[in-house]
Amino acid sequence: MATYAEMQEIFDDIRSDFRYDHELNGCLNCGICTATCPSAQFYDYSPREIVQLLWTENVDQIYDAMQEKIWACAQCMTCAARCPFKNSPGGLVAIMREVAIKHGMDSARDVLRPFGRVMLKLITTGNQLSPDMIQPDHFPDWGPNIQKVEGDLKTLRKAIPVKTLQTTATAWEVSLKTSVEMYTIWEMTGVLDALELMDENLFDVIEDFIDEKREEYEDWLEEQEEDDDD
Amino acid sequence: MSKNQTPPNPGAEGQGIAGHGAFFQQTNLSPEEAEKATDWVRKHVDKRSMDLGERMDDIRDHMWELEKEGEIIVHRITDEHKPETVQTLFGWDKKIPTTRLWHHKSCGQCGNIPGYPTSLLWFMNEFGYQPGVDYLDETDQTSCTAWNYHGSGIGNVESLAAVFLRNFHQAYVSGKQHGHELGHFYPLVHCGTSFGNYKEIRKYLIESADLREKVKKILGKLGRLVDGKLVIPEEIVHYSEWVHVMRHRIANELQKIDISNLRVTVHAACHYYKMVHEDAIYDPTVLGGNRAAPGTSIAQALGAQVIDYSTWYDCCGFGFRHIISEREFTRSFTMDRKIRVAREEANADVMLGIDTGCITTMDKNQWIGQAHGQNYSMPIMADVQLAALACGADPFKIVQLQWHASPCEEVVEKMGISWSDAKAKFEQYLKEVEQGNIEYLYDPKLAVGG
Known part of the structure; x- marks a missing residue:
């Protein structure tokens, strides 16, 4: 359990985000947001409650909500579209999630564990998911009709009449230069630091991958220069 | 009221019309007068043209001001993009370019529902668009990364903004490689989440000088500034908006x-x-x-x-x-x-x-x-x-x-x-594919970008 000072620090981080005043403008407690919220129908989660906690600066209950509740939000932003005060409870939840990660909260670690594979794909390739991640074996709940034509994945992907889509390990072919540019973005915006705090093993794997790709890119650049000299 | 009870007679003395109470009185208007008196019921109320006063800001106005002040370059939709003008929620105009489009793909569509982008490209070919001139699909682009952000909270406004500006800068300069001017191709965003995320991020970028300052350093390091400025698109356009403005042509010319x-x-x-x-x-x-x-x-x-x-x-x-x-x-x-x-x-x-x-x-x-x-x-x-x-x-x-x-x-x-x-x-075609006989919607060489 965090001390009150730690909880206050977490709240201060939330409200110092420049989006905070944009997303929170007051609250009538009308509950339109909760009435229309898909997650409220399935979880102990209410966007109205989140807004009220923030509006009343209830730091210990904000901390409490960050243990589990904020991860129930489906981020559909229906609440934001309906709120008569132009609040965005979904947007506030996004800020709270970022702060939960920044403070290395256990709730964030638990939630992100099953997300590792997606994170690895995204950070290293610039694509969120790939055809080889969506194989029938991985999703038995999608039923027997998941693939309507028999055939190996490579051939089926080659049969897509668009060059960039004939891939299996990325959703589309991303050029090496593009991926290397992405790594710079991840580094300069603190995303890799956040990842290290959340999952050190995953971070190590990603770092190695990035180093390898950067070397590959440097080699390619050298080859280009040599070709130009010739 | 039980099933066997008789409903009150609407015209009965002192009863009024059901639901209107005893105070109801006949107006005794002629049919013409009645129609005139109730005209307002039939009147079409254009909900799109309400006066919002200062309650709602059009972020695009501030975008033009920033360009005038020399802060940013706006990637314009020109006549060459053959735009159609449509109306948005509050009756504001939005320009949708119909040609010279840079396909900004969706990771979920390409990975999982590939018939989505292929159907779109197929339509462009059916309309006689010339790949490399009227549209471009290339490898120099990444996901918007917003799926990950909304799912995990890993990422932040700066990373989302840098990715947005990097991808849209590439769209702006992509024509050069194919012998066109800067801004020739205009980005057409395939994914709904990318579309929503990019619009939100554009708003933050225009509102926050601090955010612009931070991402400018990143874009500078990537060599993704034009004359030292960030490139921001005039409109963010979703593929379904292209389908929307092309719908009559699709039905009349191709159905x-x-x-x-x-x-x-x-x-x-x-x-x-x-x-x-x-x-x-x-x-x-x-x-x-x-x-x-x-x-x-x-x-x-x-x-x-x-x-x-x-x-x-x-x-x-x-x-x-x-x-x-x-x-x-x-x-x-x-x-x-x-x-x-x-x-x-x-x-x-x-x-x-x-x-x-x-x-x-x-x-x-x-x-x-x-x-x-x-x-x-x-x-x-x-x-x-x-x-x-x-x-x-x-x-x-x-x-x-x-x-x-x-x-x-x-x-x-x-x-x-x-x-x-x-x-x-x-x-049968799959057997051809195995032999290397693959049909393409455009020359694969055009895809090589970056």
Whole structure:
């Protein structure tokens, strides 16, 4: 359990985000947001409650909500579209999630564990998911009709009449230069630091991958220069 | 009131008309006078043209000011992009370019529903667009990374902004490699979440000098500034908006199959119209202007029966994180609130979507419903896929329905296309593919970017 000072620090981080005043403008407690919220129908989660906690600066209950509740939000932003005060409870939840990660909260670690594979794909390739991640074996709940034509994945992907889509390990072919540019973005915006705090093993794997790709890119650049000299 | 009771006589002395109370009095107006007195009931109220005063800011006004002050460069939609002007939620104009488009792909579509982008490119070819001149699909682009952000919280406004500006800078300069001017190709965003995220990020970039300052350093390091400035697009345009403005041309020039026998429901993507909602397109001729127009408008133009349903406003249950790690929520929500309702209320032949996550969610999570006695199903596909079928595209080679788990066979058959014949033809084609004889929508060399 965090001390009150730690909880206050977490709240201060939330409200110092420049989006905070944009997303929170007051609250009538009308509950339109909760009435229309898909997650409220399935979880102990209410966007109205989140807004009220923030509006009343209830730091210990904000901390409490960050243990589990904020991860129930489906981020559909229906609440934001309906709120008569132009609040965005979904947007506030996004800020709270970022702060939960920044403070290395256990709730964030638990939630992100099953997300590792997606994170690895995204950070290293610039694509969120790939055809080889969506194989029938991985999703038995999608039923027997998941693939309507028999055939190996490579051939089926080659049969897509668009060059960039004939891939299996990325959703589309991303050029090496593009991926290397992405790594710079991840580094300069603190995303890799956040990842290290959340999952050190995953971070190590990603770092190695990035180093390898950067070397590959440097080699390619050298080859280009040599070709130009010739 | 019990069943056997007689309802009160509306005209009886002192009773008034049912529901109006005893104080009701006849006006004794002539039919002409009555019609005049109730004119306001029949009057069309244009909800799109309300005066918002200072309550709602059009961020684009500030964008032009920033350009004037030399802070940014606006990637313009010019006459060369042959734009169509449409109206958004509050009646504001939005320009939709119809040609010279840079395809900004969707990771979920390309990875999982490839018939989505192929149907779109197929349409451009059918209209005679020249690849490399009228459109470009290239490798120098990444996901917007917003799926990850909304799902995990890893990432932040700066990373999202840097990715947005990097991808859109590439769109701005991409023409050079093909002998065109800067700004030749205009970005067409395929994914609904990318569309919503980019609009939100553009708003933050225009509002926050601090954010601009931070990302400028990153873009500078990447060599992605033009004259030392950030490039920001005049409009952020979703592919479904292109389909929307092209719908009459699609129906008039390309439609081959009559689909007036199809009952169609539409699920508009939350991130299309609930994020930066003032930018979504509405049209009084599409469900009275009470629903976002894209998706529905093409079904209407093709002559299908568009059927509304009570849970149209609900999300699909995708949840970003939930589809991956809390699938019980995703499949329960999609079955209870979307598929069951579209089946029982609308008895639809197909549900159309305009985004990646919704189609994945609704398409893939039907079969498991049987575990809870939910023995119903519904073909799910994108608006552009149904349109391509109606215009004679091959269900496998182009529309790529083999990747869908929902019973798309049923709607294809109802359109008079033989699923088994098309499948047999495609299986033959796969043998050709194995031999390296692959058909392309454009010359693969054009794809090499960066």
